[in-house]
Amino acid sequence: MATSLSELVGAAAAAAAAGRWQEAERIWEQVKQLDGGNVQALFSLGVHAFQRGDATAALELLQAARAQAPKDPMLAVTLSRVFRELAQPEREWEAIVDALRIDAYFLPGLLGKAEFLERRGRTRMAAAAFRDALTVASDESQWPPALRRRLEHARALVQADTDGLTAYLAHRVAATRATVHATLADRWDEAVSILAGRTRPYRSECNQLHVPRLPAITFYDDALFPWMRELESRTEAIKSELQSMLESSGDAFVPYIQYRPGDPVNQWDKLNHSRNWSGFHLYAHGEPVQAHLSQCPRTAEALALVDAAEIAGLCPNAMFSALSPGAHIPPHTGETNVRLVAHLPLVVPDKCMYRVGYDRRKWREGKCWVFDDTIEHEARNESDQMRVILMFDVWNPLLSHAEREMAAALAGAMREWRSAGEVERML
Template sequence: MSDIQTLVAAATTAVNQGRWEQAETFWAQVFALDPRHPQALYSLGVHAFKRGELGKSLQFLQAAHASAPGDPSVLLALSVVLREQGDSAGELRAIEASLAADPYFLPALLAKAAHLELHGQPKAATATYRNALKVAPPESHWPPALRDQLLHGRACVERLGNALAGFLADRTDAGLSALTPSEAERWREASAIMSGQAQPYPAVCSTLQVPRLPAIPFHERSAFPWVAALEACTDAITAELRAVMDEAQGDFQPYIAYQPGTPVNQWLELNHSKRWSSYFLWQNGQPVKEHLERCPETAKALAAVGMASIGGLCPNAMFSVLAPHTHIPPHHGETNARLVVHLPLIVPDKCRYRVGFEHRKWTIGETLIFDDSIEHEARNDSDELRVVLIFDVWNPLLSPGDRDMVQRLSAAMREFQSVA
């Protein structure tokens, strides 16, 4: 190992151990051997800055930049010295040069945002803080030296987003009043996305995704001719539900039931738990005959609907029971070829449902029809059980030919998977 390599290693060790004076001595020895050594020049510039020797620091850092013109850290250090010398324009030029060398250099992005904020450009500063937060690692891995700056940047982004959201609402509320409820919700979501209060919610399917279908969170009940007849059966269906809850409680099984060794991710708390349980009438395309026989009015109502039929996947139909103070975490469904229907049967207060941007309350006897390939979650924050009848119907945006292709594609996949 050369003398310079030995000295660099010794200086690095000294820095890591907090022996600053000894480190500077080693860097000075490197500089004596190689006056253009960029790391020695940079380090000597930093040491001089710490002592308040701004002119000497600037000289070393400029030399370091000449030796390593593409090093963003050198340019950022230069910007700090220029700031202390009162050269605001020079500081910004050095920061911009650092970002030109590496547009994703997080300390330079934060430095630029802070400079803009200090000099009366809060919106430009917030845009830069937003970029910094995008390139930053997850919060649990934020560098300790940058954590306070990142927290401040996030607060700035949230503050400006709230201000923009209020401004957009003020300018658009009159237009919303002329729209249908679903149209108005669409444009509230557009404003939320524009102001950074929300992100777009795409369809994400774990099994079969039909491309080019719009991701519509909730579909209008009026678009489905069977809704009125189904809702008229609410009392009869509820009576059958209460009977099986009294007589066949053991047939309600945990809805989440991963095999040992399977990654459970967000389902850890609900895996094999009856806090979310189901009494299946149809499961993965197959009727559960004993359960259907116990619930003839429910079976008749489902038959009149005409559920989606995708072999091995659906129809599914079940009484879904959510225990008090239970949260079903955000997740996506299996396919956007079908929609999911909720017929609420037992709904205490403090129960909420979200699909994408939209939050809804369950109302007994009033269906919710939604695309479960969009991120969705449910909450029961009450002290009582919440129960809904859930089943699948075809996405009405699919033509008969589309439905045929869904079935063919699903059948082909099952056939492929069945062969060893």
């Protein structure tokens, strides 16, 4: 039989964890008799009393516990629940504020604050407080089970508030937006979305060379690429070669994502070594794939028209990119903002979507576009047919020719440094 105070505390905690509430309460009473100021016993007995519906006894016990541990935010929050039951909103609010004075990031306190405001009909203030709680709660996979239902409610209310605010802002500025030039209007739609909290700003995130002070533009103006119309005029010839190649060499399409065993694949786990996203490479990491180019001479001629980015070991890249029915390329970012990526759609079934940052577009066969792949982007094929595009690299037109040479030199120097390091490890 447990006799020491520490043994009794352990036995009470074990009984509570096993759901033996009456046994736990009986042992906590023994702890309280041995140590009248034991915070854990006073708190637990107060919670037991509250669960039985005896709010008055719960208040007395919890206030005694708080007197012993005035810096414990959980005691203040628990007292707020008792004051709520006793229909004392002023004291409930005071207890919540006290908890957040102790710890401004205390999740139960933030939820209590938001729920109090919501019950008082102050929905917009409640939404702001719920946003704070969701920020503190972080990723949903890490939500405490005891708070999950409350956090799900918080998320729903925040979403409703965000939708309402977005619609309100768009309506209020609609007349002013109509005066903005059509080529600039989309940025103000995104500004509304960011201001309302629906989306976040999307910035250039380069895995390799990042050139600062280049604007993060999702889709570039067609007028910046004088080769584009001529390329588009050759769509049927390119598509014909694609179809012939598929009939004769379809197995030359290889998985686009090919991590080695032991490499961290992160978001690519579902596509790693999968033919759901595959490519027939014409140029790869700056080198021509002559065997494939010879199979597609008219496509090779079309690619010779473009202002291809040339950085040894990195680009140009060009390939027929195939996305299988139901496949999803998850959000990701590219290598460098000195080059952009172009798509010439060749086989485009319905229900295919492409997103770059805030902007969503649908491919149209024969209509080329150029985008900055260092801005988060993703693709979906929700049709029952294969989607195929010609994808290739071009220089960012906002760079001068001298800056292109600088980019190639800098990337080359970095490659030399890494290559020397590989040799050192081998020696």
